[in-house]
Amino acid sequence: MSRHVIVVHGGAGGFSKRDEKYLEILSEATAKGFNIIERGGSALDAVVEAVVVLENSGKFNAGLGSCLTLDGIVEMDAGVMDGSTGRVGCVGAVRCVKNPIILARKVMELTDHILLVGEGAEMLAKCLGLNIDPSLLLTEEKLSRLSDIKEKIRKQGSLRLKKLDKIREVCPDLYGTVGAVALDRAGNLATATSTGGYWLKLRGRVGDTPIIGAGIYADKTSAASATGMGEVIMKTLLCFRVCQFIEWGVSPQKAAEAGISIATKRYGSGNAGVIVVDRNGDIGIAFNTRGMAIAYMYEGMDRPIAEIRIREDI
Ligand code: ASP
Numbered sequence: 001m002s003r004h005v006i007v008v009h010g011g012a013g014g015f016s017k018r019d020e021k022y023l024e025i026l027s028e029a030t031a032k033g034f035n036i037i038e039r040g041g042s043a044l045d046a047v048v049e050a051v052v053v054l055e056n057s058g059k060f061n062a063g064l065g066s067c068l069t070l071d072g073i074v075e076m077d078a079g080v081m082d083g084s085t086g087r088v089g090c091v092g093a094v095r096c097v098k099n100p101i102i103l104a105r106k107v108m109e110l111t112d113h114i115l116l117v118g119e120g121a122e123m124l125a126k127c128l129g130l131n132i133d134p135s136l137l138l139t140e141e142k143l144s145r146l147s148d149i150k151e152k153i154r155k156q157g158s159l160r161l162k163k164l165d166k167i168r169e170v171c172p173d174l175y176g177t178v179g180a181v182a183l184d185r186a187g188n189l190a191t192a193t194s195t196g197g198y199w200l201k202l203r204g205r206v207g208d209t210p211i212i213g214a215g216i217y218a219d220k221t222s223a224a225s226a227t228g229m230g231e232v233i234m235k236t237l238l239c240f241r242v243c244q245f246i247e248w249g250v251s252p253q254k255a256a257e258a259g260i261s262i263a264t265k266r267y268g269s270g271n272a273g274v275i276v277v278d279r280n281g282d283i284g285i286a287f288n289t290r291g292m293a294i295a296y297m298y299e300g301m302d303r304p305i306a307e308i309r310i311r312e313d314i
Pocket of ligand 1: 176198215
């Protein structure tokens with residue numbers, strides 16, 4: 001028997017217990033999505049609405065809270081997939097949009113395409129009234145964080161184009177992407193993910209989030225959302241891999257662990273996390289970073305459980 005459920009994440013990275021301040025907002029997003037499915041709404045609506053709450057919070061690396069590129073601008077990626085119909089919509093490197101996940105849904109619903117990037121995606125946002133002044137995404141706090149990170153890296157050597165290992169050292173809370181997966185009462189599965197990428201990425205870089213099979217995947221059997229270093233997630237095709245294990249009969253938790261362990265074996269630890277739900281409402285959560293912020297709510301629970309999960313072995 002299946003039970004409806006939503007699982008939400010706020011990124012995998014250097015989280016510690018003191019980051020519990022993020023849990024309130026994760027709970028709010030989870031409750032909002034869960035209420036939609038509880039009232040008979042679709043998994044698709046639930047995951048998009050949950051992600052919108054997180055994009056608007058300014059607390060995560062998505063929407064208003066998105067991090068800055070090396071040259072100090074915001075470029076965001078987002079993707080959404082409806083498992084029951086196989087429809088999918090994604091946007092990459094969008095700069096003047098408040099809610100990239102809503103724009104991704106519009107790409108799915110209003111166009112023949114799957115992925116729109118940069119200026120073209122922004123033109124669609126403008127036509128739909130979803131655009132904002134990009135300077136609203138640039139806060140004093142972000143600009144000073146950018147110069148702090150650059151300064152720390154410079155102290156350890158020069159600021160080169162290939163700098164990921166250094167960024168991970170000086171900025172362990174590198175990630176903070178948001179995502180949600182859900183199963184509704186009618187048995188439909190959906191996934192949505194939204195991100196600002198990571199600090200100091202080059203302008204024009206697109207990560208895993210809007211790439212089907214990498215940062216998002218959903219079909220009639222399961223739905224997954226990934227977070228972590230996009231380059232690793234794309235090379236691992238993490239979400240598709242996890243969903244395929246489930247199709248082959250592996251439990252969601254074991255499938256999530258197997259996907260992450262493949263990423264770890266090939267590319268080391270500290271770079272990926274994934275959440276997944278199957279058509280029975282069973283969930284899986286796994287990561288190879290120090291911590292991951294997650295929340296979930298099942299049929300029968302009166303409030304979400306939100307927690308920072310920590311791996312003591314990393
Ligand atoms: N996966 C995102 C990216 O590489 C970053 C993250 O998950 O925090 O764009």
